[in-house]
Structures are given as structure tokens and as C-alpha cells.
Amino acid sequence: MGGNNSIEYRQASARTVIAGREPDVLVTQHMNNSAARDSFLLNVLGVVEPGEWTSAYVDVTREGMGLFWKPAAVAISNISAFATADGPRKVLQCLVKPAGYINKAGWFRLYSFHLKAGLAAEDSASRRLQCAQIRTVLNNVVQTVVGAPTS
Numbered sequence: 001m002g003g004n005n006s007i008e009y010r011q012a013s014a015r016t017v018i019a020g021r022e023p024d025v026l027v028t029q030h031m032n033n034s035a036a037r038d039s040f041l042l043n044v045l046g047v048v049e050p051g052e053w054t055s056a057y058v059d060v061t062r063e064g065m066g067l068f069w070k071p072a073a074v075a076i077s078n079i080s081a082f083a084t085a086d087g088p089r090k091v092l093q094c095l096v097k098p099a100g101y102i103n104k105a106g107w108f109r110l111y112s113f114h115l116k117a118g119l120a121a122e123d124s125a126s127r128r129l130q131c132a133q134i135r136t137v138l139n140n141v142v143q144t145v146v147g148a149p150t151s
Contacts, residue, residue: 007039014044024073025096027112028066031057037066060090065112067094074098076110082137087130088116091137109141 018026026045031037034057045053045068055068060081069076075097081090091113098106113134115127 084133
């Protein structure tokens with residue numbers, strides 16, 4: 001988004017992208033508190049599509065994620081986060097039920113996670129361990145809710 005890192009510039013850039021993509025569900029990272037989530041909801045989504053969005057804030061260890069969705073398009077439930085033994089942050093998870101789907105055939109789970117950045121060998125090793133742990137969790141999802149996970 002260029003060299004300008006002001007909140008006004010970032011929000012204007014986000015409005016441009018969102019207006020062009022028209023998503024029904026959106027996850028943001030590096031939301032340090034619910035006030036940051038509220039700012040995004042009001043000053044980005046509320047400008048592009050006023051009154052169409054709702055949101056949740058999830059603390060994922062030392063930072064947060066904003067989960068945003070259009071209730072007319074989807075219902076989101078089971079919002080939570082799980083930790084991995086080797087990761088610095090938790091993994092956001094939720095269940096998404098698109099409007100019009102009354103049974104699990106159309107439902108799906110949404111996950112969002114932020115791996116540790118860095119070029120050092122230990123950073124790479126940490127990412128591999130965390131991904132393996134996330135994969136184990138995903139492989140053990142209760143299948144009666146949304147069906148078997150796929151590879």
C-alpha cells in the first residue's frame with residue numbers, strides 16, 4: 001500500500017480493495033484491541049457498505065484479529081482460538097453457514113493464523129512445527145459438524 005503508513009491512508013486503500021472485491025466474510029490481523037476492530041468496521045466497511053457488516057474481536061496472544069461478516073449472507077458461530085505448543089500466537093477458528101444452507105452440506109470452517117516472521121533458521125523451524133500442529137488439529141476436527149477435512 002505504498003510508503004504511507006497512516007491510518008487514513010491504510011483505511012482508504014482498504015476501502016478501494018473491498019469495494020472492488022465485495023466480500024461476505026473478512027478476517028484482519030494485527031488488530032490490537034476491539035477499538036481497532038471498531039475503527040475498521042466503521043471507517044472502512046461502514047463507508048463501503050453501510051449497515052451491512054457485523055464483527056467479532058478475537059485475542060490471539062499479544063494481538064488480535066477482527067472477524068467481519070455480512071449477516072444477510074452468512075451466519076458465523078463457534079468463534080474461538082486455539083493455541084499450538086510451538087507458536088507465538090493462537091489460531092482463530094469459526095463455523096460459517098452461508099444463507100440458505102440449512103444443513104451442513106454448505107457449511108465450512110474458517111481459520112486464520114499468523115506465523116512468526118523472520119529469516120533465521122529457528123524462525124523457519126518454528127513455522128514448520130506450528131504448521132504441523134495446526135494440521136493435526138485440523139485433521140481431528142469433529143466431522144459430524146461439517147464433514148471430513150480434505151487434504
